[in-house]
Amino acid sequence: MNPNEGDVRRLRVELGPQSYDILIGPDLLKRAGAEIAARLPGVRCAILTDENVAARHLSTLTDALTEADLSFETKVLPAGEKTKSAEYLLGAVDFVLGTRMERGDVVIALGGGVIGDLSGFVAGIVRRGMKFVQVPTSLLAQVDSSVGGKTGINSTHGKNLIGVFHQPSLVLSDTNVLNTLSEREFRAGYAEVVKYGLIDRPDFFEWLEENWQAVFAGGPERGEAIAVSCQCKADVVARDEHEDGDRALLNLGHTFGHALEGATGYDSRRLVHGEGVAIGMALAHRFSVRLNRCSADDAERVEAHLVATGLPTRLSDVPGDMPPAEALLDYIAQDKKVHRGALTFILTEGIGRSFIARDVPSSEVLAFLRECT
Amino acid sequence: MNPNEGDVRRLRVELGPQSYDILIGPDLLKRAGAEIAARLPGVRCAILTDENVAARHLSTLTDALTEADLSFETKVLPAGEKTKSAEYLLGAVDFVLGTRMERGDVVIALGGGVIGDLSGFVAGIVRRGMKFVQVPTSLLAQVDSSVGGKTGINSTHGKNLIGVFHQPSLVLSDTNVLNTLSEREFRAGYAEVVKYGLIDRPDFFEWLEENWQAVFAGGPERGEAIAVSCQCKADVVARDEHEDGDRALLNLGHTFGHALEGATGYDSRRLVHGEGVAIGMALAHRFSVRLNRCSADDAERVEAHLVATGLPTRLSDVPGDMPPAEALLDYIAQDKKVHRGALTFILTEGIGRSFIARDVPSSEVLAFLRECT
Numbered sequence: 070m071n072p073n074e075g076d077v078r079r080l081r082v083e084l085g086p087q088s089y090d091i092l093i094g095p096d097l098l099k100r101a102g103a104e105i106a107a108r109l110p111g112v113r114c115a116i117l118t119d120e121n122v123a124a125r126h127l128s129t130l131t132d133a134l135t136e137a138d139l140s141f142e143t144k145v146l147p148a149g150e151k152t153k154s155a156e157y158l159l160g161a162v163d164f165v166l167g168t169r170m171e172r173g174d175v176v177i178a179l180g181g182g183v184i185g186d187l188s189g190f191v192a193g194i195v196r197r198g199m200k201f202v203q204v205p206t207s208l209l210a211q212v213d214s215s216v217g218g219k220t221g222i223n224s225t226h227g228k229n230l231i232g233v234f235h236q237p238s239l240v241l242s243d244t245n246v247l248n249t250l251s252e253r254e255f256r257a258g259y260a261e262v263v264k265y266g267l268i269d270r271p272d273f274f275e276w277l278e279e280n281w282q283a284v285f286a287g288g289p290e291r292g293e294a295i296a297v298s299c300q301c302k303a304d305v306v307a308r309d310e311h312e313d314g315d316r317a318l319l320n321l322g323h324t325f326g327h328a329l330e331g332a333t334g335y336d337s338r339r340l341v342h343g344e345g346v347a348i349g350m351a352l353a354h355r356f357s358v359r360l361n362r363c364s365a366d367d368a369e370r371v372e373a374h375l376v377a378t379g380l381p382t383r384l385s386d387v388p389g390d391m392p393p394a395e396a397l398l399d400y401i402a403q404d405k406k407v408h409r410g411a412l413t414f415i416l417t418e419g420i421g422r423s424f425i426a427r428d429v430p431s432s433e434v435l436a437f438l439r440e441c442t
Numbered sequence: 443m444n445p446n447e448g449d450v451r452r453l454r455v456e457l458g459p460q461s462y463d464i465l466i467g468p469d470l471l472k473r474a475g476a477e478i479a480a481r482l483p484g485v486r487c488a489i490l491t492d493e494n495v496a497a498r499h500l501s502t503l504t505d506a507l508t509e510a511d512l513s514f515e516t517k518v519l520p521a522g523e524k525t526k527s528a529e530y531l532l533g534a535v536d537f538v539l540g541t542r543m544e545r546g547d548v549v550i551a552l553g554g555g556v557i558g559d560l561s562g563f564v565a566g567i568v569r570r571g572m573k574f575v576q577v578p579t580s581l582l583a584q585v586d587s588s589v590g591g592k593t594g595i596n597s598t599h600g601k602n603l604i605g606v607f608h609q610p611s612l613v614l615s616d617t618n619v620l621n622t623l624s625e626r627e628f629r630a631g632y633a634e635v636v637k638y639g640l641i642d643r644p645d646f647f648e649w650l651e652e653n654w655q656a657v658f659a660g661g662p663e664r665g666e667a668i669a670v671s672c673q674c675k676a677d678v679v680a681r682d683e684h685e686d687g688d689r690a691l692l693n694l695g696h697t698f699g700h701a702l703e704g705a706t707g708y709d710s711r712r713l714v715h716g717e718g719v720a721i722g723m724a725l726a727h728r729f730s731v732r733l734n735r736c737s738a739d740d741a742e743r744v745e746a747h748l749v750a751t752g753l754p755t756r757l758s759d760v761p762g763d764m765p766p767a768e769a770l771l772d773y774i775a776q777d778k779k780v781h782r783g784a785l786t787f788i789l790t791e792g793i794g795r796s797f798i799a800r801d802v803p804s805s806e807v808l809a810f811l812r813e814c815t
Contacts, residue, residue, distance in 0.1 A: 166597055221570060233571070403542070
C-alpha cells in the first residue's frame with residue numbers, strides 16, 4: 070500500500086445509479102490499477118492519451134495496470150485543441166472497436182481537458198456507452214472537465230457543440246502530476262478554481278486570496294483547493310445533471326471567454342481556455358457593475374486577485390489584434406447558451422453571489438464591449 | 443379536426459422524465475404539426491429524410507408544420523443502409539448546427555430505420571442532446587427502431603456499433619404511409635411483428651397466424667398489430683432502458699440475423715434486416731430444438747407462419763453464396779451482444795417462451811451452423 074494513501078481525499082458525486090468517486094491526492098497514478106480493479110474487476114482498458122502526457126506519465130499508468138492484472142491497449146493522439154475534432158474522434162472510436170472491447174470494458178482518459186472530453190465522448194458512443202475512467206493530468210481538467218459528465222468535440226460552428234453527457238465510473242486526480250505542468254498552464258487551470266469561489270463560496274475566494282501561493286507551490290493546500298473545487302462543481306451537477314437550470318452558473322466567465330477563444334481562432338499561443346475564463350470573469354463582474362448589480366469594489370477585488378496570480382483580465386492583455394465589439398457579440402450569440410435568441414449571461418451581485426440572467430439585451434452587451442475594446 | 447382521429451391509438455412509453463407518446467393511426471402525417479406543437483410549442487424543426495421518402499411524404503409533413511406555425515429546415519439524404527455512416531452523420535450534424543437551432547429545438551426523422559437511427563444519433567449529440575421526434579415510414583421502423591431510444595450508425599467493425607441512447611419526445615406512426623411500401627419491405631417489417639409474439643406473447647402469435655392477411659391488406663388489424671408490437675417493446679424497454687438485462691430478449695433472431703447481414707455485405711438486393719431476422723428466428727427455434735429446449739412442433743409452426751407470409755427461413759433462401767459455418771461464427775462473435783468472450787443467444791422453450799442463454803458454447807453453434815449450410 071502506498072504510504073501517501075492517508076493524504077488521499079475521496080469525494081462522492083451523487084447521481085443515483087451513475088454516482089462515482091473522485092480521488093484526489095499525491096501519487097494516485099501509481100495506484101490507478103488497484104483503484105480501477107477494485108471498482109471494475111477484470112476489466113479491459115483502452116487508454117487514450119496525447120503525446121506530451123504519454124512521454125511523462127503513460128508508463129506509470131501502464132505499470133500500475135499491469136500490477137493489478139488489468140490488460141490494456143493504448144492510442145496516443147497529438148497534443149492540442151485540434152485533437153477535439155470529428156477526425157480524431159472517429160479514429161479513436163475505430164481504435165476502441167478494433168480492440169473488440171465490450172460495453173463493460175473501460176476507456177481511460179490520461180490527459181488534460183482535450184483528452185478527457187474526447188475520450189468521454191468515445192466511451193459514450195462506442196456500443197452506445199462503455200465504462201469510463203478519468204485520469205486528469207492538468208489542473209483545469211482536475212477541477213472542471215473531469216467532473217460533471219460533459220464530453221464533446223469542437224465543430225466549425227463553435228466549441229463543444231457536439232457531444233454527450235456520459236458520467237465516469239471513477240476520477241483519479243494525482244496532485245503530483247501537476248508539478249510537470251508549465252506555470253502558464255497551471256495558472257490557466259487556477260482561473261477555474263477562482264470561479265468556484267466567485268459563484269457561491271465567498272469564503273473560498275477569501276481563502277484563495279490568502280493561500281494561492283501555497284496552491285501553486287504544491288503543498289497540501291493544492292489538494293484542498295482541488296477538493297473544494299470538485300465539491301462545488303459536483304454539488305451544482307447533482308442539482309442539475311443535464312444543464313437545464315442551475316448548472317449554467319458554472320458558465321461564469323465562459324460566455325465572454327468562449328467568444329475570446331473564438332476570436333483568437335483557438336490559438337493557444339494567444340489565449341488558452343483558462344485565460345479566456347479569467348478575462349471573462351473580470352468582464353462579467355465589470356458588466357454587472359455597469360448594470361448596477363455589483364459594487365465596483367468587488368469587481369476590483371476580483372481583478373486584483375487574478376492579476377496577482379499573473380492571469381489576464383482585459384481584452385488588451387491578449388497579444389495581437391482583437392476584432393471589433395460587433396464581431397465579439399456575434400461570437401457570443403453563436404455560443405450554445407443561447408435560448409430562443411435571448412442572450413443568457415452569468416452575472417453577479419458581488420463576490421460569491423452569481424446568478425443567471427436570461428434576456429440580457431444585446432444592445433447592453435454591445436455598448437459594454439465597445440467600452441472594453 | 444381530422445375525421446380519422448378516433449382511429450388513433452395512443453401508447454405511453456413510461457421512462458420517468460423521458461416518457462413519451464407513440465401515436466398510431468391513419469393520416470397522422472397530416473396532423474404532425476398539431477401534435478408536435480401541442481407538446482413542443484414554438485419549436486424549430488430540422489427535418490432529416492431520404493430521397494425516396496421525401497418524394498412521397500415530405501410535402502405532407504411540411505404542410506402540416508406550416509399549418510401549425512412551426513418553422514423548419516430540411517436535409518434530404520441518400521436512401522439505403524450506407525447512409526448510416528460516420529460521413530452522413532457528420533454531414534447531418536453540420537446541417538443542424540448550421541441552422542443555429544438550440545437544445546430545445548427538434549430533429550424530426552421522416553423515414554425508415556436508417557433515417558430514424560441516424561437522426562436520433564444526430565439529435566443525441568448536437569449540443570449534447572436536442573429534442574427528437576420520430577415519424578417512421580416503414581413497418582420495421584414503426585414496430586421496432588422508433589421505440590426504445592437506440593440510435594446509431596454502422597462501423598467497418600459491424601452494425602450499430604456507434605451510437606447513443608436518446609429517447610424521442612413523440613413518435614407518429616401513420617399506418618396509411620405503409621401503403622407506399624413495396625411488398626418485400628412490408629413483409630420484412632412484419633418479421634419483427636412476429637418476433638414480439640415469439641418472445642412472450644403466444645396469444646399474439648396465434649392472432650397473427652389468423653389475421654396476417656388483414657394486417658398486410660391495411661385494415662384496422664394493421665393498427666392493432668403495430669400497437670401490440672410497440673406495447674411489447676415499450677414494456678421490455680421500460681424494464682431495462684439501457685440493455686443490461688431483459689432487453690436482450692428483443693434480439694431474438696438478431697444474433698444469427700446480424701451475422702447473415704454481415705456475410706452478405708449488407709447488400710439489400712440479397713437480404714434486408716427483417717429477412718435476416720426471419721431466418722434468425724427460424725434458426726433460433728431450430729437451434730433450441732437441437733439443444734432439447736424447444737419442441738420440433740413449435741419450431742415447425744414458426745417456420746410455417748413465416749413461409750406463409752413469404753419470408754425466408756433458411757440460409758439457402760438467401761440468393762448467392764453463403765460463407766462457411768466458421769465464417770458465420772466469426773460474424774456472430776463480432777456481434778455486440780458478446781459478454782467477456784461468452785456467446786449470448788436468445789433461445790426459446792417454445793412459442794412465446796424465449797429466454798436469454800449466456801455462455802452458449804461456440805462448438806454447439808458451429809456444429810448447428812454446419813448442419814444448416
